[in-house]
Each structure stands twice: as structure tokens, then as C-alpha cells.
Amino acid sequence: xxxxxxxxxxxxxxxxxxxxxxxxxxxxxxxxxxxxxxxxxxxxxxxxxxxxxxxxxxxxxxxxxxxxxxxxxxxxxxxxxxxxxxxxxxxxxx
Amino acid sequence: xxxxxxxxxxxxxxxxxxxxxxxxxxxxxxxxxxxxxxxxxxxxxxxxxxxxxxxxxxxxxxxxxxxxxxxxxxxxxxxxxxxxxxxxxxxxxxxxxxxxxxxxxxxxxxxxxxxxxxxxxxxxxxxxxxxxxxxxxxxxxxxxxxxxxxxxxxxxxxxxxxxxxxxxxxxxxxxxxxxxxxxxxxxxxxxxxxxxxxxxxxxxxxxxxxxxxxxxxxxxxxxxxxxxxxxxxxxxxxxxxxxxxxxxxxxxxxxxxxxxxxxxxx
Numbered sequence: 001x002x003x004x005x006x007x008x009x010x011x012x013x014x015x016x017x018x019x020x021x022x023x024x025x026x027x028x029x030x031x032x033x034x035x036x037x038x039x040x041x042x043x044x045x046x047x048x049x050x051x052x053x054x055x056x057x058x059x060x061x062x063x064x065x066x067x068x069x070x071x072x073x074x075x076x077x078x079x080x081x082x083x084x085x086x087x088x089x090x091x092x093x094x
Numbered sequence: 095x096x097x098x099x100x101x102x103x104x105x106x107x108x109x110x111x112x113x114x115x116x117x118x119x120x121x122x123x124x125x126x127x128x129x130x131x132x133x134x135x136x137x138x139x140x141x142x143x144x145x146x147x148x149x150x151x152x153x154x155x156x157x158x159x160x161x162x163x164x165x166x167x168x169x170x171x172x173x174x175x176x177x178x179x180x181x182x183x184x185x186x187x188x189x190x191x192x193x194x195x196x197x198x199x200x201x202x203x204x205x206x207x208x209x210x211x212x213x214x215x216x217x218x219x220x221x222x223x224x225x226x227x228x229x230x231x232x233x234x235x236x237x238x239x240x241x242x243x244x245x246x247x248x249x250x251x252x253x254x255x256x257x258x259x260x261x262x263x264x265x266x267x268x269x270x271x272x273x274x275x276x277x278x279x280x281x282x283x284x285x286x287x288x289x290x291x292x293x294x295x296x297x298x299x300x301x302x303x304x305x306x307x308x309x310x311x312x313x314x315x316x317x318x319x320x321x322x323x324x325x326x327x328x329x330x331x332x333x334x335x336x337x338x339x340x341x342x343x344x345x346x347x348x349x350x351x352x353x354x355x356x357x358x359x360x
Contacts, residue, residue: 014275014276014277015276015277016276016277016278016280016283017275017276019239019279020279020283020286020287022240023240023243023244023287024287026240026244027244027247027287030244030247030248031247031251049278052138
């Protein structure tokens with residue numbers, strides 16, 4: 001009820017909301033670091049799927065866990081960014 | 095066969111030793127035969143928290159090196175039936191003990207005791223590896239701060255990587271007034287982030303400082319709210335269903351009215 005009232009009067013986020021949001025983000029990175037195989041696994045799966053439809057340059061493929069602005073633009077959210085150079089689109093994929 | 099429970103946290107100063115002392119004493123008060131092992135070699139403290147610092151002759155390193163028998167190193171707490179302490183060495187370091195030696199020690203103690211509580215040092219290095227080596231279960235202690243919760247998350251990952259599944263969460267030093275103001279994460283916030291089961295919540299309580307001053311665990315103090323919380327946690331460890339402690343204090347009408355209008359009440 002107290003929280004609802006403060007929202008009604010447009011007060012800013014409480015410090016614990018900030019804490020929680022920061023923690024969630026930092027833990028995504030920490031957890032990814034705990035298992036370095038994780039990104040490799042994601043990478044090999046992505047290659048497998050995309051290879052069915054296009055020829056890609058596997059050596060130049062780059063996948064990273066990073067942060068980005070959310071659609072609403074008011075907060076930072078984690079994002080998986082993949083840069084996949086395509087050599088040729090297979091005819092069967094058209 | 096006894097059960098080995100490790101009390102761990104990652105971050106230092108969140109209350110591992112206090113928790114070990116209180117749960118251990120609580121279990122002894124419930125009629126269990128309990129031994130507390132301090133694995134913080136070089137920085138031992140469980141002895142002073144328990145008020146047994148004057149009775150140390152042999153320690154953990156003496157036992158694993160074969161300088162003495164286990165029985166000679168165990169300090170019997172005369173106040174509580176069935177409670178024993180195996181202190182850490184103070185003049186050595188973490189490398190004086192290996193995980194294999196800890197497994198062997200825990201297995202020997204299982205035959206004698208119902209519970210073996212292992213007080214883990216801060217950090218994720220050798221001392222941590224030693225402490226978790228022989229454990230069947232783990233309790234992860236955290237406080238409602240970003241640093242402690244972050245480290246707890248790391249520890250949970252490492253426990254699971256070492257086959258210690260389903261660690262239980264103990265949130266220490268919660269302050270209801272700050273939670274109400276929105277200046278401290280709630281229990282639900284912390285569970286949401288760490289995604290493990292809760293074994294208990296211990297309020298921030300001045301009586302913990304007083305009881306540590308005296309070397310008498312707060313769990314024996316019927317007037318202490320933290321003591322009550324630890325009594326409940328002890329019963330949950332024994333498999334009982336105990337509802338979470340209601341930490342709400344009755345504020346009275348005026349305080350509630352002030353809060354309604356957003357005035358600071360503390």
C-alpha cells in the first residue's frame with residue numbers, strides 16, 4: 001500500500017528495487033562465467049541450425065552476452081548478441 | 095549414522111560462525127549429539143563465540159596429522175549435554191588440511207554423532223573445498239545486501255558443481271523497518287534471485303552481540319528474537335514444519351498514520 005501510494009505520486013524507485021535490478025544483471029554475467037562451456041554450447045547449436053539454411057563463416061562467428069536498453073528504454077536488460085557472417089544462402093532455404 | 099552439514103556463505107562477516115554456534119547448540123538442546131568443526135584454520139573464532147576458548151588443547155590439524163586422537167581434541171561443552179567442539183588451528187594455514195582428510199574425519203565422526211556441523215571459512219579457495227568435502231547437506235548464509243547475495247549465488251553454483259544439491263538458504267540480519275521503507279531487499283526478492291529453498295530468516299538483533307560478548311549462543315535466550323529464529327531453524331533441520339517467524343512489530347496507531355503520510359518514523 002505504501003509502495004502503491006508512492007508510485008501514484010510519481011516518487012522514484014526504492015533503493016531495494018535498484019539493488020535487485022543490479023544484482024540480476026551482475027548474476028547473469030557471473031553465472032555465465034561459472035561455466036565457460038555455456039557460450040560454446042550455444043554457439044555450436046546456433047551453427048548447427050543456421051547451417052541447414054546458409055553457409056556461414058564459422059571462424060568469424062562471434063557470440064557475446066551483453067547489456068542493452070530495453071524496448072521501453074527505461075532500463076538495462078541482458079542480451080545475447082550474435083554476429084554471424086553469411087557466405088551464401090542455400091537454395092533449399094528459399 | 096550422523097549427518098554432515100556445512101555452513102557456508104562466500105562472503106565474510108555475514109554470520110556463518112554465529113549460525114553454526116546457534117544451530118549446533120539448538121540441536122544439542124533438542125537432545126542430539128552434535129560436534130561443531132571450525133575449518134577456518136588461521137582465523138579461528140567458533141571457540142570464542144561458543145565461549146570455549148580457554149579449553150583448547152589440540153585442534154583440527156593435530157587430529158588430521160595424527161598428533162592426537164579425535165577424542166582428545168574434542169572439547170565437551172559442559173553447559174549443554176551432547177555438544178562438542180573441534181577447534182581450528184590458529185598458527186597454521188588452510189593448506190594444512192586436505193579434502194581427503196576432511197572426508198575421512200567426517201566419516202569417523204558420523205559413527206559417534208547425530209550431527210556434524212562444519213563452519214566454513216569465507217572465500218572459495220582451499221578452506222572452502224576442505225569444508226564442503228565431507229558434507230551431505232549445505233546451509234548458505236546471506237544478508238540482504240548485494241555483495242552477500244552475489245557471493246551466495248557463486249557459492250550455490252560451486253556447491254552444485256560439487257554434488258551438494260539443494261542447499262538451503264538462511265537470510266541473516268533482516269531489518270523489518272528498512273524492508274518496509276523499501277530500503278532493503280525482502281526475503282521474496284532474495285529467493286527470487288537465488289532460486290533455492292529457505293530454511294529460515296534471522297532478524298538483526300542486538301542480543302546477538304550481547305550473547306557473543308558472553309560466549310553464550312542466543313538460541314538459549316528465550317527473550318531473543320534471533321534466538322527464537324534459530325530455534326525454529328533447528329527444528330526445520332530436524333524435518334519439522336515450522337512457520338516462518340512473524341517479524342512484524344506492532345507499531346501502534348500513530349506510527350502507522352505517520353507512515354501513511356510518508357513521514358519518516360525512525
